[in-house]
Amino acid sequence: MNKTAIFLKGIIKENPVLVLVLGACPTLAVTTNVLAALYMGIAVLAVLVCSNLCISALKNLIGDNLKFVANILIITGFVSLVQMLMGAFLPKASDMLGIYFTLIAVNGVLLCEAGDFARNNKVVDSVLSALGTGIGFTCALFVIALVREIFGNGTFAGIEIPFLADYKISLLNATPGGFLVLGLVMALLSAINKKPVEEICFENQKEGEVNA
Amino acid sequence: MKNNxxxxxxxxxxxxxxxxxxxxxxxxxxxxxxENKKAAANAAFVEVMPEGTGFEEVELPANAPATVTNLYRETSGQGYVAKLVTTSQYSSGDMGITVGIGTDGVIKGVAITSYNETKDFGDYPYSYVGADSALNDIDVFAGATYSSMAFKNAILDTFNMLIANGDVSEGQKSAETLMAELLPTVFPGSCNGSGLPQLVETEAAGFTKAYATGNDTGFVALSESDAGTVVSVMNAFGAVKCYDLEGNEVAGPVDEMKAAFKVLADENKDANLSNALKAYGDEAAEMTALENVPAFGSVTGGFSVTTEENTYYIFNIKTFGYMNELMEMAVVLDSEGKVVNYRTVTDLILHGEYFTEHGLDDKEAYLSQFKGVDEGSYSDETAIVTGATFTSDAVNDSIHSAFDAFKAVKEAE
Amino acid sequence: MLKSLLVIMMSSVLVNNYVFSRYMGFDRMFDTSKKAKKVGSFGLLVTVVMVLAALVTWPLNAFVMEPLGLNFLQTVCFVFIIAGISFLAEIVIKKCFPALYTELGNVWPLILCNSAVLGVTLSNISAGYGFGESVFSSLGCGLGFLLAMWMFGGVKDRLEIAVPPKYFKGIPILLISAFIVSLAFYGFGGIIETIFA
Structure with missing residues (x-):
C-alpha cells in the first residue's frame, strides 16, 4: 500500500470503532460529552503513535513467541505515561476520562494495530497507520458524542443550547443510549461504504486475529 | 534457542x-x-471564602447546633467555613448549605450544595453575602417560605456558635431588624402565620420609618426619642402602643401617630358593616361601630349589636393565608365570649380530603365546630388541618384575634 | 458485614453490571459464533480469573505499592498479573479439562483483553474497597458478566433467524439489541437499597 492509503484506511474503510468494531468500551463510556470524547481520542492517538513506533522499531528484536507480551508491555507503559502526564497538565481531562482511559491498555484498537500492522511494517508506515487509526477513532467518538450530547443533553461540550435543552432525549445520554447511537452510526457508515458490517468482521475473524 | x-x-x-x-x-x-487534587478539593471551600488559601477541618465545639455537620478553619486565620444540613417542613429532603464567615463576622460566601424543593432558590443565598450576624435587610423568599426560614435559621445557628466561641465578632442589629423581631409579640396582626411581619413602607412626617400592614390591621412606625428608638404600633381602631427596641412599653408619640395615620376601621366601615351584618344573620340589625379597641390581633373593625336577650360583638378580620394571600372573615361572639357564628368572606382553600381527617363532611361542618366555643374551651387543634397548614393557621389566628379583641372590649367597659 | 458484601456483589451483578451498565467487556459479545455451553464455561473462567486477580492485586496494592509509592506501576503490574493468571488458568484447563480446552481454544488472550477484568481490579482500588469487598465485587463482576453473556447469547440466537434491514445486518442490529437489554439493566437502578433490607 502506498503511504496515503495506509494513512486513510484507519479513517473510513477500516475505522476501528465503526467498521472493525474494536474498542467499543471506551467509545460508549466517554461519548456522553463532546469534550471528553475529544480528550479520549487525542490521548488514544498519542498512545497509538508512540506504541506503534516502538513496536515497529523493536520488531526484529522480539521473537514471535513473545510478541504478545512485549506489545502489552509497551502499550501499557505508554498508557501509564500518558495518564500521568494528563493528570499533571490536564486534570479536567483526567477526571472526565476516569478509569476508561486506563482500560485502553487492554483494548482491541491498540492491540490489533500493534499486533498486525506495526509488527509487520516499517516504522514510518506504522506511525502513519497509527495516526490514521487514531484520527479515525477520534472522529468516530466525536460523531457519536455529538449525537449523544446534543440530543441527549441539550448541550455542546457543557454549553447549553437554548432550544434543545428543553427537548432533550435523556436516554441517549444515558447508558443504554450509547449502544443505540453506536449501532445507528455503524449502520449509517456501512450504508455509505455500501458494505454491511457483518462481512468485514467475518473477514477479519477468518484471519484469526485477536478480536477484543 | 538463540532467538529465544x-x-x-x-x-x-x-x-x-x-x-x-x-x-x-x-x-x-x-x-x-x-496539587491538582488539592485544588479540586479546595474548590468547594474557595467558592464560599474566595480569599482563602488552605482549609483544615476542626472539631465541632460542644455547643454546636444540630444543623452544623462540619467546621473548617481557614489556615491563614481568615475565618471559618461551615457545612450545614437543614430540613424544611415542606421539602422531602435535606438542604445542604456551605457558608464562609470571616473573623470580622461578615459572611464571605454562601453555596447550596443540595436542595430538594420544587421552587428554586435562585439568587436568594447570595443576598446573604456581606451580611453580619444581625442579618439585617435579609428577606425571606416568598414562595419558599419555610425553606428560606430554615436557611436563615441555619445561618444564624452557625453565627451563634462561632460568636459564642469567640471566633468571630458579632454584628449590629439595625433598628428595622429589631422592630421586625418585636412585632410578632406586640402586634401579631401585622404578621403572617410564620411570624413574619407583612409591612408596606410608607411616609409619615415626624417618623424615621413608617409602614402600613398588608392586611389593613394598622400601622407601625419608628421614631427617635432621647431614650433611643421607639416602635409605635397603631391598630385599625386607632389605638396606639409604644415600645422600645427591647419590647418594654414606653411613653411615645401617641398623638403624632393618630395624626399621621388614618383610623382604618372608619375607612373601611361600609365594607366591614356589610360583612358584619351578613355574619350576624340579620341585615336590618342596628350595629354600633366599636372604637378605640386596644387589640393588636388581625382585627380590621368591629361592631356590637344589642338585642333583648344578649349583646353580640362582631369582629372583622383579615389575615394572611397560603402564599400570603389575604383571607377575610367575620366572627360573631355573644356577651359571654362564645362564638355564635363564623363567616368567611374569602373562600377557604380547603379540599374534601382534609375534612375527613377531622371526621367532618365538608366546609360547613368544619366551620360549625367553632360555634359555642369560648376562649377557655377553644383549643388550636379544632382549627388546624394538617396539609392545609397556611389556611387553617389563618383560621386559628382569626379565632384568637376575635377572643383577644373581645377581652379588650370587655376590659374597657 | 456479610450483608454489605452481598450488597456490593449484587450491585455489580445487576445495577452496575459491568457489561451493560459500565460498557466493559462488551467486545466479547460481538463474537457471533459462541454457543450456549461455551458461554457458560467461558463466563465461569472469567469469574475465576477475576476473583484470583482481586486476591492477588489487592494485597499487592495495599502492602507493596502504596507504602513504597509505586502507584505509577499500578496499570502495568495489574495487566501482567491478569495476563499471568489467565495464562495459568489456561494451562490448568489444558491439563485437567482437555475437552473444555479444545472447545474454548486459545482463550487466555481473550480473557486478558476483556476490559472488565482489568476494570474491576482498578475500580476496586479507586473505590477504596477493603480486601473482602474487593473479592466480592470481583465475584459480582464475574457473575454479572456471565449473566450478560448468557442473556445476550439468547438474544443472538434470535438474531440469527431474524431478518434486519440490509445495513443493520451483523453488528448494528446486535447493538440495537444490546440497547434494549441495557434498558432492562437500567431499570434495576434503586433495587440495591432494598434488596437485602
Missing part, C-alpha cells in the same frame, strides 16, 4: 526501560497531580 534468548533479553531490557521511564515521569508529575 534474544527475545527474553530484549523483553527484560524493555521491562527495565519501561519501569525507568515511568518512574522518572512519576517523579516529575506526582507533585503536580497532588
Amino acid at each position: 534468548v534474544k527475545s527474553v533479553v530484549t523483553l527484560t531490557a524493555l521491562c527495565v526501560v519501561v519501569t525507568g521511564v515511568l518512574a522518572v515521569t512519576n517523579y516529575f508529575t506526582a507533585p503536580k497531580i497532588e
Whole structure:
C-alpha cells in the first residue's frame, strides 16, 4: 500500500470503532460529552503513535513467541505515561476520562494495530497507520458524542443550547443510549461504504486475529 | 534457542526501560497531580471564602447546633467555613448549605450544595453575602417560605456558635431588624402565620420609618426619642402602643401617630358593616361601630349589636393565608365570649380530603365546630388541618384575634 | 458485614453490571459464533480469573505499592498479573479439562483483553474497597458478566433467524439489541437499597 492509503484506511474503510468494531468500551463510556470524547481520542492517538513506533522499531528484536507480551508491555507503559502526564497538565481531562482511559491498555484498537500492522511494517508506515487509526477513532467518538450530547443533553461540550435543552432525549445520554447511537452510526457508515458490517468482521475473524 | 534468548533479553531490557521511564515521569508529575487534587478539593471551600488559601477541618465545639455537620478553619486565620444540613417542613429532603464567615463576622460566601424543593432558590443565598450576624435587610423568599426560614435559621445557628466561641465578632442589629423581631409579640396582626411581619413602607412626617400592614390591621412606625428608638404600633381602631427596641412599653408619640395615620376601621366601615351584618344573620340589625379597641390581633373593625336577650360583638378580620394571600372573615361572639357564628368572606382553600381527617363532611361542618366555643374551651387543634397548614393557621389566628379583641372590649367597659 | 458484601456483589451483578451498565467487556459479545455451553464455561473462567486477580492485586496494592509509592506501576503490574493468571488458568484447563480446552481454544488472550477484568481490579482500588469487598465485587463482576453473556447469547440466537434491514445486518442490529437489554439493566437502578433490607 502506498503511504496515503495506509494513512486513510484507519479513517473510513477500516475505522476501528465503526467498521472493525474494536474498542467499543471506551467509545460508549466517554461519548456522553463532546469534550471528553475529544480528550479520549487525542490521548488514544498519542498512545497509538508512540506504541506503534516502538513496536515497529523493536520488531526484529522480539521473537514471535513473545510478541504478545512485549506489545502489552509497551502499550501499557505508554498508557501509564500518558495518564500521568494528563493528570499533571490536564486534570479536567483526567477526571472526565476516569478509569476508561486506563482500560485502553487492554483494548482491541491498540492491540490489533500493534499486533498486525506495526509488527509487520516499517516504522514510518506504522506511525502513519497509527495516526490514521487514531484520527479515525477520534472522529468516530466525536460523531457519536455529538449525537449523544446534543440530543441527549441539550448541550455542546457543557454549553447549553437554548432550544434543545428543553427537548432533550435523556436516554441517549444515558447508558443504554450509547449502544443505540453506536449501532445507528455503524449502520449509517456501512450504508455509505455500501458494505454491511457483518462481512468485514467475518473477514477479519477468518484471519484469526485477536478480536477484543 | 538463540532467538529465544534474544527475545527474553530484549523483553527484560524493555521491562527495565519501561519501569525507568515511568518512574522518572512519576517523579516529575506526582507533585503536580497532588496539587491538582488539592485544588479540586479546595474548590468547594474557595467558592464560599474566595480569599482563602488552605482549609483544615476542626472539631465541632460542644455547643454546636444540630444543623452544623462540619467546621473548617481557614489556615491563614481568615475565618471559618461551615457545612450545614437543614430540613424544611415542606421539602422531602435535606438542604445542604456551605457558608464562609470571616473573623470580622461578615459572611464571605454562601453555596447550596443540595436542595430538594420544587421552587428554586435562585439568587436568594447570595443576598446573604456581606451580611453580619444581625442579618439585617435579609428577606425571606416568598414562595419558599419555610425553606428560606430554615436557611436563615441555619445561618444564624452557625453565627451563634462561632460568636459564642469567640471566633468571630458579632454584628449590629439595625433598628428595622429589631422592630421586625418585636412585632410578632406586640402586634401579631401585622404578621403572617410564620411570624413574619407583612409591612408596606410608607411616609409619615415626624417618623424615621413608617409602614402600613398588608392586611389593613394598622400601622407601625419608628421614631427617635432621647431614650433611643421607639416602635409605635397603631391598630385599625386607632389605638396606639409604644415600645422600645427591647419590647418594654414606653411613653411615645401617641398623638403624632393618630395624626399621621388614618383610623382604618372608619375607612373601611361600609365594607366591614356589610360583612358584619351578613355574619350576624340579620341585615336590618342596628350595629354600633366599636372604637378605640386596644387589640393588636388581625382585627380590621368591629361592631356590637344589642338585642333583648344578649349583646353580640362582631369582629372583622383579615389575615394572611397560603402564599400570603389575604383571607377575610367575620366572627360573631355573644356577651359571654362564645362564638355564635363564623363567616368567611374569602373562600377557604380547603379540599374534601382534609375534612375527613377531622371526621367532618365538608366546609360547613368544619366551620360549625367553632360555634359555642369560648376562649377557655377553644383549643388550636379544632382549627388546624394538617396539609392545609397556611389556611387553617389563618383560621386559628382569626379565632384568637376575635377572643383577644373581645377581652379588650370587655376590659374597657 | 456479610450483608454489605452481598450488597456490593449484587450491585455489580445487576445495577452496575459491568457489561451493560459500565460498557466493559462488551467486545466479547460481538463474537457471533459462541454457543450456549461455551458461554457458560467461558463466563465461569472469567469469574475465576477475576476473583484470583482481586486476591492477588489487592494485597499487592495495599502492602507493596502504596507504602513504597509505586502507584505509577499500578496499570502495568495489574495487566501482567491478569495476563499471568489467565495464562495459568489456561494451562490448568489444558491439563485437567482437555475437552473444555479444545472447545474454548486459545482463550487466555481473550480473557486478558476483556476490559472488565482489568476494570474491576482498578475500580476496586479507586473505590477504596477493603480486601473482602474487593473479592466480592470481583465475584459480582464475574457473575454479572456471565449473566450478560448468557442473556445476550439468547438474544443472538434470535438474531440469527431474524431478518434486519440490509445495513443493520451483523453488528448494528446486535447493538440495537444490546440497547434494549441495557434498558432492562437500567431499570434495576434503586433495587440495591432494598434488596437485602
